[in-house]
Amino acid sequence: MLRLAKIRLPNGYHRWHMLFIDKPSAAQALLDGAFEQLTLEHSTSDIFVDPSRRFIVKAPLRRNRWVDNLAKLAGLTPADKESRGAELLTSCGLKTPAVLARALPLNPSAKYRSLLYLEYLDGAISLSDYLRHHPAATDRQTLLDQTADELAMMMAQGVLFRDFHFGNLMRSAQGELYWIDTEVKHYPRAPEKAQERFLKNHALFKKRFFGHGGTEAEWPAFNNRVLQTSC
């Protein structure tokens, strides 16, 4: 479902958008929603939630106008890329918040490159916050094993999660893992490339493991599990 819509956000942002609605049942609520802005320490996008905590809007700021406009012409706004990635991960059997809608500002100089409306995971926290603040949690090992297995499973299917770190996973109140920030690269004809690319950036992978709450004792098992099972 496609329509033109004037979208308002609580920071004064107020613009016409092309709105692609993925979940028609949520459309009116999304447009009526009096969103509020979340203050998040590490987020590079502006994030808004509706007061009933059902939807979240992810709004990445415009950076370089030329690059952003070229990407937009190719139909590749951040919202589109993330939503395609979420679809691919879901088809691999992994959990992601449901994509409700994507909005593209008509004015190319708008503050945001695109808006992505997602199901809000109420009560969830990022896996990095969980690992940092719960050093003795009994499900640490389970969560790390599951993350490693899912990462490996993606790679075995030629899917590389571009921005892997524990901040891009959420642990729900029930202890389930959801992947967010789902821009992925897919190599359907040469799946081994996903792991090749991953190994090229292995130093960054390791650095991020420790930077996002993993411990020295947990690293070897995590690393081996990702590498062994994806081969």
Ligand SMILES: Nc1ncnc2c1ncn2[C@@H]1O[C@H](COP(=O)(O)OP(=O)(O)OP(=O)(O)O)[C@@H](O)[C@H]1O
């Ligand atoms: N579906 C969701 N439900 C609840 N909270 C969410 C959801 N998606 C994102 N968040 C919150 O917003 C934060 C940032 O989200 P996300 O990683 O998608 O944005 P980002 O890192 O700013 O993205 P990018 O690097 O693409 O700009 C998360 O750590 C989490 O606190």
Ligand SMILES: [Mg+2]
């Ligand atoms: Mg992120």
